[in-house]
Amino acid sequence: MNYEQKRDALLKKLYNETGITFEITENTNDEVQTIEKLEQLLHHYPSDDNRNFFFQQFLLGQLPKEEIVRGLHRFHVEKGTPVVLFLIAFRQPYTKDTISILSSMSSPGADALIKMDETHIAVIRQLKAVASEEEIYEMVASTTDMLGAEAMISARVAFDHTVEDPELLPQSYQHAYLALEIGSLFFASETVLSYHRLGLEKLIFQLPEAACREFLSDHFANFDFKELDNESRSTIQAFLDNGLSIAETSRALYVHRNTLIYRIDKFEKQTGLDIRKFDDAMICKIGLMIADSMAAFQ
Secondary structure, three states: OOHHHHHHHHHHHHHHHHOOOOOOOOOOOOHHHHHHHHHHHHHOOOHHHHHHHHHHHHHOOOOOHHHHHHHHHHOOOOOOOOEEEEEEEEOOOOOHHHHHHHHHOOOOOOEEEEEEEOOEEEEEEEOOOOOOHHHHHHHHHHHHHHHHHHHOOOEEEEEOOOEOOHHHHHHHHHHHHHHHHHHHHHOOOOOEEEHHHOOHHHHHHOOOHHHHHHHHHHHOOOOOHHHOOHHHHHHHHHHHHOOOOHHHHHHHHOOOHHHHHHHHHHHHHHHOOOOOOHHHHHHHHHHHHHHHHHHHOO
């Protein structure tokens, strides 16, 4: 390869890495020095770091429109291609081995691993077709299973719907991040979370504090959920989870039905709510969720 070919190849690489077109109009260096200088410039823009920085800033909503369009094109994420984002949260800061495992599960050219901070990695995956929520769930679940099996790494993953306009990915990131926060509060045992399956928990989590306090004041003026002992709380939760069925809850808790009824009656005396009735059960469920949500932020 002659000087001109090397020079043009390096100038093209600089454009690909930086999005800036470089031209040599004045040059006091000889040919060898010129190639060395261009290689040094490239050294200051390592591909992986540059790619990660762009996607990180993009997902955080910190880039102007023109940079987003240019960057997505440069990193081959084109409009019309279905993409899905999922966000992985680790209990401990991830390591190079974690990145290696995730990279081994990725499709070259189709996946982007973005290091958001020391405990969160976002994955942008380009798909051949729009995936259903069930298909995305299986895809994401395989990631947590692999991390657990290969390296005994505990992680939780949240995801959003597939999008065909990559400029919507910052919204997907916000949804996934919110799903992780809601999941840590209401779904402690779940390792895979879909933003669009959070239901009532998502609504409660986003209520203004004033509205939450008003609800508790209206329905639990003389009662504080902190007064509930563990046995009573687990009983109430099990009764709500089992569709207000005395028989199903008794079997789930391994207690006699009369014991269960006694505990429900005791709660009614404390709060005035008969949770065998649907309306009272809903008030109780919402009250429990609000109390938990407020306690988490105190």
